Amino acid sequence: MLVLFVALLTAGLLNLCYYFGFFKFALNSFQEPGKDSTKPVSVIICAKNEAENLRKFVPSILNQNYHNFELILINDASSDDTLEVIEEFQELDPRVKIVNVQNNEAFWANKKYALTLGIKKAVNPYLLFTDADCEPQSPDWITQTTAHFKEPKTIILGYGGYFINKKSLLNKLIRFETLLTAIQYFSYAQWGMPYMGVGRNLAYTSTEFYRQNGFASHLHIRSGDDDLFVNEAATPENTAISVHPSSFTRSIPKNSFKKWFIQKRRHVSIAGNYKLQHRFMLGVFYVSQLLFWILFIAALFTEYRNFALIVLAVRLLVQGTVYYNAAKKLQETDVVWLFPFLELFLICAQFGIFISNLISKPAHWK
Structure with missing residues (x-):
């Protein structure tokens, strides 16, 4: 069980490294x-x-x-x-x-x-x-x-x-x-x-x-x-x-969700042609998000549930700060209040897109 909590903490810290990196774009004028x-x-x-x-x-x-x-x-x-x-x-x-x-x-x-x-x-x-x-x-x-x-x-x-x-x-x-x-492509450019x-x-x-x-x-x-x-x-x-x-x-x-899913399948398939360092950085970000939520849910059924909740609270605080300030800059503030739910939904959708693209890749822009 200790291994599970250490893995959760590692995934959370790795994910937070990215969000701390996003602070420059989110907070700077x-x-x-x-x-x-x-x-x-x-x-x-x-x-x-x-x-x-x-x-x-x-x-x-x-x-x-x-x-x-x-x-x-x-x-x-x-x-x-x-x-x-x-x-x-x-x-x-x-x-x-x-x-x-x-x-x-x-x-x-x-x-x-x-x-x-x-x-x-x-x-x-x-x-x-x-x-x-x-x-x-x-x-x-x-x-x-x-x-x-x-x-x-x-x-x-x-x-x-x-x-x-x-x-x-x-x-x-x-x-x-x-x-x-x-937030990602502006931050990476910075x-x-x-x-x-x-x-x-x-x-x-x-x-x-x-x-x-x-x-x-x-x-x-x-x-x-x-x-x-x-x-x-x-x-x-x-x-x-x-x-x-x-x-x-x-x-x-x-x-419709179907049309959006098809559109994102095309976008994700194109990302596989990025330079290696970009694919690596983007891949680590997504995997750390996915692992965090899987490990967090698993930790809730162990004696480390309180510590897991503290890790989640810190992560949400840092994320919320980044999302709110970036959303204010980009005039998207109404989505911020739902970001934990939207993040979970998006992670699941991205996983489905990844599996779909392994089976077949979209071919045409329209």
């Missing part, structure tokens, strides 16, 4: 760069069967308080009215440029192929990416994000959250998982180990894209245009984070 609206920016959106979302969200980009930008809208072989909607926007605004991607047998349903064509179409050196179902949370989104492009910074990691539905528990789970992921970004809010220079030969090294992998590119290209010197609320985007979350 960030000095944002001064606004700069002079950089020539190309905003790029790849859309596949997104006619309704484009109608809804493209105006929020065209109405940005930024004058030196173009909007590249990519129709990735859609079967709905996506191309017609894009053409309507082009008729209304000369800043809109169209890339119409036809299905190519060699690159069937490969978003990276479509994005590459969009990037080649861009005439500006600063590239800002978001998704068709995303909405910038401020008319200063372009300004705040691209202001971080100062030598030697060529990659900017932004926050892409999800729209809030306070009545939905699934919505809270999705946003809690998004919050935890953001540690000098940038490992991923999200395509809902990501920026890099065209020079950086061509320096990496685009997506060539992972073009055979259907997804991962955002995180695999960052994992390959990002360094402590060339990467910055943007956490000003005006630089946030929000997008439409999945409306």
Whole structure:
């Protein structure tokens, strides 16, 4: 029984090491760069069967308080009215440029192929990416994000959250998982180990894209245009984070657990292609979480239950401090109060995703 408690304490301490490391991001205030609206920016959106979302969200980009930008809208072989909607926007605004991607047998349903064509179409050196179902949370989104492009910074990691539905528990789970992921990739970037970004809010220079030969090294992998590119290209010197609320985007979350599960299966399968040190660090974090809860539940049935409860209380206190301050920074505070339950649920879901991906891996981005 003593071995069980020592194992619980070890897993808890290992897990806490990560959370203490997250304190820097959660507690520090960030000095944002001064606004700069002079950089020539190309905003790029790849859309596949997104006619309704484009109608809804493209105006929020065209109405940005930024004058030196173009909007590249990519129709990735859609079967709905996506191309017609894009053409309507082009008729209304000369800043809109169209890339119409036809299905190519060699690159069937490969978003990276479509994005590459969009990037080649861009005439500006600063590239800002978001998704068709995303909405910038401020008319200063372009300004705040691209202001971080100062030598030697060529990659900017932004926050892409999800729209809030306070009545939905699934919505809270999705946003809690998004919050935890953001805490990790922002913190790792601060540690000098940038490992991923999200395509809902990501920026890099065209020079950086061509320096990496685009997506060539992972073009055979259907997804991962955002995180695999960052994992390959990002360094402590060339990467910055943007956490000003005006630089946030929000997008439409999945409306069923099944759809979210499928989406996360794809994301997790891509993470298996990260650099070894990143896979190791992320793996240890997840395993230490899983082991802690297994060992804690087991310890409740031994004479060490009181000590186990003390370990849990310390862990929850440290976690709560990190989550609350990070959530306040990223405007997700309503998920904090449920974090022990959401963490347990997420751990179980991730374990199920891991098992599912061992059996088969998802192939297409849509």
